[in-house]
Amino acid sequence: xxxxxxxxxxxxxxxxxxxxxxxxxxxxxxxxxxxxxxxxxxxxxxxxxxxxxxxxxxxxxxxxxxxxxxxxxxxxxxx
Numbered sequence: 001x002x003x004x005x006x007x008x009x010x011x012x013x014x015x016x017x018x019x020x021x022x023x024x025x026x027x028x029x030x031x032x033x034x035x036x037x038x039x040x041x042x043x044x045x046x047x048x049x050x051x052x053x054x055x056x057x058x059x060x061x062x063x064x065x066x067x068x069x070x071x072x073x074x075x076x077x078x079x
Contacts, residue, residue: 016046018039018043023038024036031071033071033073034073037076039077044079055077
């Protein structure tokens with residue numbers, strides 16, 4: 001498992017009511033890494049946060065980590 005995937009998974013599991021419903025998939029391309037985060041419908045709001053603050057913070061951390069590898073990191077939050 002990569003560090004990017006680990007950070008998203010650990011953070012999401014600590015935020016949601018149903019940690020077993022968290023699923024993280026990492027798709028690596030040439031210039032981009034896509035992290036797909038799937039949570040239960042009831043927990044989507046908890047992962048996004050008020051006005052998207054939690055999702056924005058996660059994306060900021062991931063993009064900073066992606067700069068080390070020279071790749072762009074995209075976080076997709078799915079139901």
